[in-house]
Amino acid sequence: MLPKGFMLGYSLAGFQSEMGISEEDRNSDWWAWVHDPVNIGTGIVSGDLPENGIGYWDLYERYHNLAVETGMDTARLGIEWSRIFPESTAGVKVTVDYDGHDLVSVDVDDRALEHLDRLANMRAVEHYRKIFSDVRERGMKLIINAYHWPIPIYLHDPIESRDSGLRNKRNGWLNHDTVVEFVKYAKYIAWKFEDLADMFSIMNEPMWSAVPGTSTPPRQGSPPGFPSPEGGLLAKKHEIEAIARAYDAMKEATGKPVGLIMANGDIQAFSDEDHEAAEVATHSERYSFVDPLRTGEMKWVEALSQADRSGRRVQGTGRILQISWTGSGVNYYSRSVVRKSGQGYRVLGGYGYSATAGMRSKGGREVSDSGWEVYPEGF
Numbered sequence: 001m002l003p004k005g006f007m008l009g010y011s012l013a014g015f016q017s018e019m020g021i022s023e024e025d026r027n028s029d030w031w032a033w034v035h036d037p038v039n040i041g042t043g044i045v046s047g048d049l050p051e052n053g054i055g056y057w058d059l060y061e062r063y064h065n066l067a068v069e070t071g072m073d074t075a076r077l078g079i080e081w082s083r084i085f086p087e088s089t090a091g092v093k094v095t096v097d098y099d100g101h102d103l104v105s106v107d108v109d110d111r112a113l114e115h116l117d118r119l120a121n122m123r124a125v126e127h128y129r130k131i132f133s134d135v136r137e138r139g140m141k142l143i144i145n146a147y148h149w150p151i152p153i154y155l156h157d158p159i160e161s162r163d164s165g166l167r168n169k170r171n172g173w174l175n176h177d178t179v180v181e182f183v184k185y186a187k188y189i190a191w192k193f194e195d196l197a198d199m200f201s202i203m204n205e206p207m208w209s210a211v212p213g214t215s216t217p218p219r220q221g222s223p224p225g226f227p228s229p230e231g232g233l234l235a236k237k238h239e240i241e242a243i244a245r246a247y248d249a250m251k252e253a254t255g256k257p258v259g260l261i262m263a264n265g266d267i268q269a270f271s272d273e274d275h276e277a278a279e280v281a282t283h284s285e286r287y288s289f290v291d292p293l294r295t296g297e298m299k300w301v302e303a304l305s306q307a308d309r310s311g312r313r314v315q316g317t318g319r320i321l322q323i324s325w326t327g328s329g330v331n332y333y334s335r336s337v338v339r340k341s342g343q344g345y346r347v348l349g350g351y352g353y354s355a356t357a358g359m360r361s362k363g364g365r366e367v368s369d370s371g372w373e374v375y376p377e378g379f
Helices: 029-035 037-042 056-069 110-119 122-137 158-164 176-193 229-253 272-294
Strands: 009-012 074-078 095-099 102-107 141-145 199-204 258-263 266-269 328-331 335-341 344-347
Touching (some): 056 122, 176 199, 229 272
Parallel strands (some): 009 074, 199 258, 266 335
Antiparallel strands (some): 095 102
16 A cells, blocks of 8 residues: 555654653743743643653653554654753854854864763763664664754743743744754754664754744744744744754764655635735745745845844845755645735635634534644645
C-alpha cells in the first residue's frame, strides 16, 4: 500500500507530552503562560496543565513499544530548550555580525560549544540520549526537532510582555538576543546528538509561535497575548533570521540533513470574486515565511515603516537569509476559506480551522474534537 522507503511514524512536542510523572520543566514561557490566573480565568488557556500530561519523559519505552507494534518505523521527537539550558547562556561568547537591522552571521566556535556544554543540564542531556537511543535500538529512524514553541523564561516572560505592552526586555522573538541565543542552542543540539539523529529539524511550525500571540485579536491562546501587528512582523522577521542562522550553525556541526517543518493549510476562495483575496492570504500565511529562506527576499519588511510598540522599527531586506536546506516537512490539518475584506482578506467561520467541535462544518463535513474541519483532499 505504501511505497518503498515511505517513513511511517509519530511526532511529539516536549511541552505537550513529556510531563505528567516526574521532572516538571517550569523554566519556559509556555509554563508561565498556561499557569497564569488571568489567562485561565478569562479562558485564553484551557486550564489543562502540562504536569497532568501523558508522562512521555518517564514512559517513553511503553510508547515506543506501541509505535513498533502498530507498524511505525520513524519518530520525530522534540527537545525542550529550557530543559537543556534552564539558566541563561548569554555569557557564552560568540561572534555576531549585523548588516544594518539584519543578522548576517552568528559564529559559535568550538570554545563556545565547550562553554555551552559546561552550562547545560547534563541530567536532561543524558535523559534525552536514553530516549533517542531507545528509538534507534528498535531499528526506527529518528528526526530530532530543536524547537516546538517554548522559549526559556529568561528570554521571554510572556506575562511581563503582555502587561507592559511588549516594552519589557525579556520579550522573546521581538528581541535579537533571542535569535543569537537560539543559534547557540541549535548548534549545541546538532553537536551533542549528531550520533543519534538521522536528520534534524530546526523548528516545527515556526509561523505559529511568532505571530498568533500578537495578532489582532491574539489567536489560539498563544503568548504574549498582546495585539500588535508591527510586533508580530518583527517577531516573524527575527524567527526567520533564527532559522537561517541556525541552519548555518547546525550544518557546521553535522553532516546529517537539516530542514524545517511548516504548517500548511489549504487556502480557498469562497467565491469567484475572492480569488485575489485567497492569493493574498496564501502569501501572508505561507510564502511570506518560506520565500525569505528559499529566495532571500523579504519585501514585506521593506514596505513596513512604522515603529512597533517597543519603539524599534521593523527594517531590513532579508537578502542575507537564503539557505539550501536538505529537507523540509509539511504538517497538514485542514483548510481556510476566505473572502475579500478591503485590500486584504478575512477567514470565514464554520470552515476549516474555524469550525465548531460537535457540529458539522458549513461545508457539511465532520469536525474534529479540536474544532477543525476534516478536509483531507486539501493536502
